[in-house]
Amino acid sequence: MYNVTMAVGLPDELQSAYEAANRVPLGLGVFAFLVMCALGALCLLKPDIVWQVRHLWTVSGGEPTTYYMVTTRIIGVICIVAGAVCLAAAL
Numbered sequence: 001m002y003n004v005t006m007a008v009g010l011p012d013e014l015q016s017a018y019e020a021a022n023r024v025p026l027g028l029g030v031f032a033f034l035v036m037c038a039l040g041a042l043c044l045l046k047p048d049i050v051w052q053v054r055h056l057w058t059v060s061g062g063e064p065t066t067y068y069m070v071t072t073r074i075i076g077v078i079c080i081v082a083g084a085v086c087l088a089a090a091l
Helices: 012-021 026-045 047-054 066-090
Strands: none
Touching: 026 047, 026 066, 047 066
């Protein structure tokens, strides 16, 4: 019936601890950025290598389909964007 909102603040010591716990370390963000961009670039530029690594033990002499190549490139772009988001979160 009634919509009542109330802001409750934390004591200064708890507030600073809360903010520190929710901050992403810069080194971790940069590392995630580099890993995601490397994986994204590999997927974007060389989807055939990704296919070979993924199916190394399951397929003998096969070739990836066009659908696989296109979707792998799309995943590569998504990985690069996710890496940029990780870097932005760290800064």
